[in-house]
Amino acid sequence: MELKTIRFPKVLATSDDGEEPQETATNPQETDIHFIPEPIVEEILYRVPAKTVLYFKTVCKTWLSIVDDPFFAKKPFSRAPICPLLIFTDKPTKRIMHLVEGQTVSDLDPRIGHNLTSRTEFLELGTCPWSTGRFLPVNSNAISCEGIVCWASNTCTTCGGNHIFICNPITGEHFTFRTLSKDQEYTDYVFIGIGFCRACKRFKILRMSRKDSTWWPEVLTVAFKSRWRRVGSGTIRLDFAQEITEVVYVNGAIYWRYIGDSPIFTFHFERFRFHGILIERFAPKKLISLGVLDNSLCVSMFSPGDGHVELWAVEISGDNELRCNKLYNVETDTTRLEHSGVLGSRGRYKAIKYLECGGILMHYWKETFLAYDPVTKTERIFRVLEHSSARSCLPLQVVPHVPSLVKLNDALSLGYP
């Protein structure tokens, strides 16, 4: 019988030809059977947290070149698809971000596991060279989309322009750009949202600015020499009298609410449409928070009389039909304590993601998160930041974020200003 032999390709290559790059020459071990070929190293690195990937750049030059490759950078980390990003606002112009990576409770809870939290800071000072230091109020809700975080920065009283701040918290890259629309010179309130349009493979920015109680929704496709275009057919009531809160980007659309109001509003970046979502179940007395679960919007509802929290998947289909599915009834010691008044009703129960064991990770309150197991109906509450007591008093937003090493230039195809 004839024998068929398969050998490791790498072993053949090093023994047959001497034209291997210098790494091989300096590393005699590479001919060893222990040597792991680059494509496998890549597969492994896709699966470690972003923080670890950056740390491993110093292993050797080959690993650095793997991590720095734009193709590697464009691929999100499959190990931690979505992570909570905690954004503290220190001064109006300073943001402190903590990314909490991990797929199990032991990854996330610093008391028992390893700390996979990374921290980065952004300063927006000096965004406008004509600034006199006075800024008009903006809606600075941060929004995360495909690894990029964006918010409306200062509106400068002197030049009247809006500033949009875009960053990648993993690489620390950031830039600010100033915009001024043709129709208006001056706005008294601005809200910025970012989304990704799969059809044209570009990021789009939604700007809603208010001037004399009139709203101007405009969209900019992030590309060279693109312009702001007015959107909104006026078919729905765009009565944005109140401040916008809880902005979240999911699957091609952004969703938000107004403070003290229960309807959810959405703008779809591919269909270019606004929608208002008002469901009977979303009674006004209910507290609502918007989160993400399994790539769709997850609405958490809690009313003081209930003793439980309901998680709903909400989606608007291509033919503009509203689809709501009740996912879970979260009933735990905490919800019961809140119901009975022992605990103040402070829980937001904002869904972030499914954990590896099947539990749901929710943002509960401040730096406190809640992991709920719907099968055993048990909960686990933990603080993700150990030594941040000094920051507890700062305003905090928790944003579901997909860590990525993508370079802003590659992602936005936009030259730096």
Add this chain to the structure above:
Amino acid sequence: MVTTDEKGPLTAKKKSVIIRSCDGDEFLVSESAAVLSTSLKKILEEKEDRLIHLSDIDNKTLAMVIAYLSTHADDGLSDDLKRSFDQEFVSGKEFDVLKYLVLATDTLQVTCLCYTVAKKMADIMKNKLVEWVRREFDIQNDYTPEAEAEIRRLDAWAWDDRQLEDD
């Protein structure tokens, strides 16, 4: 029972292959399991060989890969069961064992096993020191101390409050 002179998919399934490890041990594997490996499938398509010699995969590793292939070729098992088998398969294994496994999956081109093992390796590596990684992967540090410090400086935040292991 399927008779020998009957020709059809059922008889094809019954066929088996002998795979020999580098230590000389032979394993009898059903063809339906062997073809889950792209490399073995190619060999079997080329020639009707019934004995395949793998000169770079040792006994222990080959036995594990074959157990994996046989489980995944079993139509009687649900996807859920296969998934939990995958979890069980890699849990508790030493990093060294995983290295041999991942190399074997590369040679045999068993993509899904490669991903499972890569994920387990990533899980082990996430809290390890650079020195540990260099040791385990047999990599020599080809940076000058200055170049290494520069890279660390650029990604300074990734070094904050890391509690790392070197075991």
